[in-house]
Amino acid sequence: MPNTPGQMIFLVALVLTVCALTSRVDCATAGTEWCYHLPTCSDTNWETIAPKHCNGSRQSPININTTAAKTDENLTEFTFTNFSSTTAQQTLENTGKTVKVTFASGVQISGGGLSEAYNSLQFHLHWGNGPSIPGSEHTVDGKRYPMELHIVNLKSSLNGNLTQALADSTSLAALGFFIEEMSGNATGEPASWKTLTSYLANITNKGQTFALPSGISLDDLLVGVNRAKYYRYLGSLTTPACNEVVVWTVFKEPIKVSKDLIDLFSNTVQVNGSSSPLMTNVFREIQPDQPVTTQAESSASTTCCSLGLVLLSLALWKYL
Numbered sequence: 526m527p528n529t530p531g532q533m534i535f536l537v538a539l540v541l542t543v544c545a546l547t548s549r550v551d552c553a554t555a556g557t558e559w560c561y562h563l564p565t566c567s568d569t570n571w572e573t574i575a576p577k578h579c580n581g582s583r584q585s586p587i588n589i590n591t592t593a594a595k596t597d598e599n600l601t602e603f604t605f606t607n608f609s610s611t612t613a614q615q616t617l618e619n620t621g622k623t624v625k626v627t628f629a630s631g632v633q634i635s636g637g638g639l640s641e642a643y644n645s646l647q648f649h650l651h652w653g654n655g656p657s658i659p660g661s662e663h664t665v666d667g668k669r670y671p672m673e674l675h676i677v678n679l680k681s682s683l684n685g686n687l688t689q690a691l692a693d694s695t696s697l698a699a700l701g702f703f704i705e706e707m708s709g710n711a712t713g714e715p716a717s718w719k720t721l722t723s724y725l726a727n728i729t730n731k732g733q734t735f736a737l738p739s740g741i742s743l744d745d746l747l748v749g750v751n752r753a754k755y756y757r758y759l760g761s762l763t764t765p766a767c768n769e770v771v772v773w774t775v776f777k778e779p780i781k782v783s784k785d786l787i788d789l790f791s792n793t794v795q796v797n798g799s800s801s802p803l804m805t806n807v808f809r810e811i812q813p814d815q816p817v818t819t820q821a822e823s824s825a826s827t828t829c830c831s832l833g834l835v836l837l838s839l840a841l842w843k844y845l
């Protein structure tokens with residue numbers, strides 16, 4: 526590979542944090558770091574803090590109007606490479622704005638109507654304040670879920686070139702997964718989320734990192750979600766500088782996590798040092814609508830193929 530993971534992490538850190546290259550000057554003159562809650566730097570001020578993009582015309586997140594979503598035959602199934610790897614998730618970090626997990630190289634997505642393969646770099650989460658104050662970024666017909674997980678992927682042909690990435694309107698592909706409270710009185714479930722959240726105690730303060738032991742895969746964390754069902758639209762980063770370079774995929778089915786584990790996010794990690802506030806309500810408000818498409822009903826093809834397999838095994842059985 527022409528680029529190292531280090532270069533790619535550097536790129537994404539640049540793009541995803543306070544000032545992307547193109548708006549460094551604006552940031553310096555404004556002299557304000559963005560935030561979620563202080564009156565001077567919360568999301569209503571982002572278009573002043575980072576005017577170049579946060580005030581743009583394809584901003585994220587949005588409310589998805591399911592009735593208005595048009596079917597697009599090109600939205601095929603994804604191929605998820607190394608999502609089953611139990612060693613790909615390397616570092617857990619408190620960024621002061623979110624909790625982020627960085628991947629080793631070799632994790633990749635393709636298909637899904639994307640123009641080419643995208644390298645998966647990291648995931649991070651958005652949440653409210655426990656399940657009772659939901660904090661997903663996207664909403665669906667007005668419904669806000671307790672949490673949302675974002676997997677960030679970079680177009681592989683860019684080879685980590687920041688200049689090209691900031692100029693390409695589809696340089697990043699973000700996968701959004703809703704997290705919903707598991708029904709019943711379950712605690713500590715699913716096991717993958719129990720393991721992940723057990724490490725939050727190791728990153729309570731901003732800037733702390735934790736080297737993740739091997740054990741849980743992305744497939745484990747995305748448990749129970751039919752990844753053939755999703756919405757698609759063109760949008761932006763949901764944090765300044767809000768660059769309009771993101772192909773969004775929002776999956777229809779939520780990951781179900783027990784209430785006690787959802788609560789751990791808003792009860793454990795803090796926005797700065799040990800006497801700072803807990804990290805709560807870390808999501809951007811809804812932005813103006815965008816045209817949304819959805820995959821063609823693929824339950825038919827799934828039924829066809831599993832039925833096909835059944836018929837094939839029946840046919841073989843005759844000869845045994």
Ligand SMILES: *[C@@H]1O[C@H](CO)[C@@H](O)[C@H](O)[C@H]1NC(C)=O
Nearest residue numbers: 571572573574576579580581
């Ligand atoms: C954002 O754009 C709108 C319309 O294009 C304009 O009225 C407004 O002044 C802009 N805000 C900032 C902070 O540039």
Ligand SMILES: *[C@@H]1O[C@H](CO)[C@@H](O)[C@H](O)[C@H]1NC(C)=O
Nearest residue numbers: 590591592593594666667814
């Ligand atoms: C959702 O889309 C439908 C169909 O386009 C439209 O009639 C309806 O008003 C929309 N609802 C909202 C809340 O925008």
Ligand SMILES: *[C@@H]1O[C@H](CO)[C@@H](O)[C@H](O)[C@H]1NC(C)=O
Nearest residue numbers: 595596597598599600638818
């Ligand atoms: C599907 O892809 C084909 C070939 O790239 C393109 O011509 C067509 O416009 C696409 N359809 C939609 C609905 O975007």
Ligand SMILES: *[C@@H]1O[C@H](CO)[C@@H](O)[C@H](O)[C@H]1NC(C)=O
Nearest residue numbers: 606607610612629630631632
């Ligand atoms: C998946 O990861 C393994 C080890 O982490 C690596 O050897 C392999 O090359 C990766 N697969 C792809 C397709 O990159």
Ligand SMILES: *[C@@H]1O[C@H](CO)[C@@H](O)[C@H](O)[C@H]1NC(C)=O
Nearest residue numbers: 684685686687688689690692
């Ligand atoms: C990045 O791409 C730009 C524009 O294509 C090119 O001028 C520049 O040399 C590239 N930078 C690197 C480090 O390859």
Ligand SMILES: *[C@@H]1O[C@H](CO)[C@@H](O)[C@H](O)[C@H]1NC(C)=O
Nearest residue numbers: 706707708709710711712784
């Ligand atoms: C949950 O716990 C409450 C109180 O212990 C009990 O009344 C209720 O039946 C339980 N619900 C389920 C679905 O187990």
Ligand SMILES: *[C@@H]1O[C@H](CO)[C@@H](O)[C@H](O)[C@H]1NC(C)=O
Nearest residue numbers: 723724725726727728735736
């Ligand atoms: C992680 O935190 C737990 C609970 O505070 C502690 O017992 C453990 O030693 C920590 N692990 C590391 C590697 O810091």
Ligand SMILES: *[C@@H]1O[C@H](CO)[C@@H](O)[C@H](O)[C@H]1NC(C)=O
Nearest residue numbers: 730731796797798799800801
């Ligand atoms: C965050 O904590 C550091 C170290 O304790 C301190 O120097 C800094 O001023 C704090 N920042 C804010 C915004 O409170």
Ligand SMILES: [Zn+2]
Nearest residue numbers: 649651675763
């Ligand atoms: Zn995000």
